[in-house]
Amino acid sequence: DAKTTQPTSMDCAEGRAANLPCNHSTISGNEYVYWYRQIHSQGPQYIIHGLKNNETNEMASLIITEDRKSSTLILPHATLRDTAVYYCIVNAGNNRKLIWGLGTSLAVNP
Amino acid sequence: EPEVTQTPSHQVTQMGQEVILRCVPISNHLYFYWYRQILGQKVEFLVSFYNNEISEKSEIFDDQFSVERPDGSNFTLKIRSTKLEDSAMYFCASSRTGSRNQPQHFGDGTRLSIL
Numbered sequence: 001d002a003k004t005t006q007p008t009s010m011d012c013a014e015g016r017a018a019n020l021p022c023n024h025s026t027i028s029g030n031e032y033v034y035w036y037r038q039i040h041s042q043g044p045q046y047i048i049h050g051l052k053n054n055e056t057n058e059m060a061s062l063i064i065t066e067d068r069k070s071s072t073l074i075l076p077h078a079t080l081r082d083t084a085v086y087y088c089i090v091n092a093g094n095n096r097k098l099i100w101g102l103g104t105s106l107a108v109n110p
Numbered sequence: 111e112p113e114v115t116q117t118p119s120h121q122v123t124q125m126g127q128e129v130i131l132r133c134v135p136i137s138n139h140l141y142f143y144w145y146r147q148i149l150g151q152k153v154e155f156l157v158s159f160y161n162n163e164i165s166e167k168s169e170i171f172d173d174q175f176s177v178e179r180p181d182g183s184n185f186t187l188k189i190r191s192t193k194l195e196d197s198a199m200y201f202c203a204s205s206r207t208g209s210r211n212q213p214q215h216f217g218d219g220t221r222l223s224i225l
Contacts, residue, residue: 032210043114043201043216044153051211087153091210096141096166098214100153 003027003090009105012082018075020104022088025069031091033064034098035073037084044087047073078108112136114217116202122223123192131187131220133202142185143203143214144177146170153201159185160208189222197224 005023012018024033035047048055048062050071055062061074075082087103115134123129135142144156157167159177176188185204189196199221203214 030210034213036216038153041147041199041219043116043218044203046213046215049211049213096143096158096160096208097155097168098145098153099155102152 003099004088004101006086006088006101006104008102009107011107011109012075012078014080014108014110015077018073018078018082018106018108020073020075020086020088020106021070022073023070024088024090027068027090033062033068033071034089034091035060035062036087036089037082038087038103039081039084047086078106080108080110082106083108114202114204114215116200116217116220118220119218120221120223122225125194125224126191129189129192129222131189131200131202131222133185133187133217134183135185135202135204136206136215137183139204139206139215141165141205141208141212141214142177142179143205144187145201145203145216146198147201147219148195148198156187158208165208192222192224194224197222 032049034049036044038044050062064071085103085105117132142159147153155168157171158165174190178186199219201219203216205212205214
């Protein structure tokens with residue numbers, strides 16, 4: 001089973017920040033938090049990952065709490081093309097097997 | 111930006127027939143994976159492959175499934191005798207190494223329909 005818990009769905013207004021939470025209270029010290037998204041049955045798209053520190057790239061920011069038991073993916077200015085299912089994944093002991101949950105279905109509304 | 115490519119995008123096959131799904135991983139990547147997603151369900155891990163060997167496989171990956179890297183660029187998934195329940199999207203992925211710090215990058219998948 002997935003080691004993460006995410007809300008089933010969220011809404012966001014176009015142009016606003018989308019903040020997607022994830023709980024991973026059983027995360028181990030050497031496990032990374034990964035975020036992927038899947039747009040309408042396309043292949044999963046890698047977004048960002050982190051271990052302890054907050055991370056930012058051209059797509060998003062990742063905020064990890066100090067105790068590492070939860071994290072938030074931030075899409076700073078959501079567009080309609082960001083409508084997708086977002087998956088928070090913690091490595092299942094290694095990076096050779098990603099265990100997927102049902103993710104958060106994000107709807108960006110005009 | 112380099113990407114994983116998969117062919118065909120859609121494969122329709124009669125039950126009991128063999129099918130081969132093809133993938134071209136990102137060129138400097140060393141680890142390769144197959145996942146599947148039955149319509150409306152979670153993405154499921156099938157197998158990981160490194161140095162011409164399977165490094166890990168799931169319970170789904172039974173004797174009907176095999177993987178191969180026939181040359182320096184292709185990575186294939188073969189289903190020997192397809193069943194109706196094999197109908198799914200099949201995604202290939204690759205990563206530069208097997209390190210926890212290396213993301214897996216996915217192709218857009220092959221939709222396999224078994225009739």
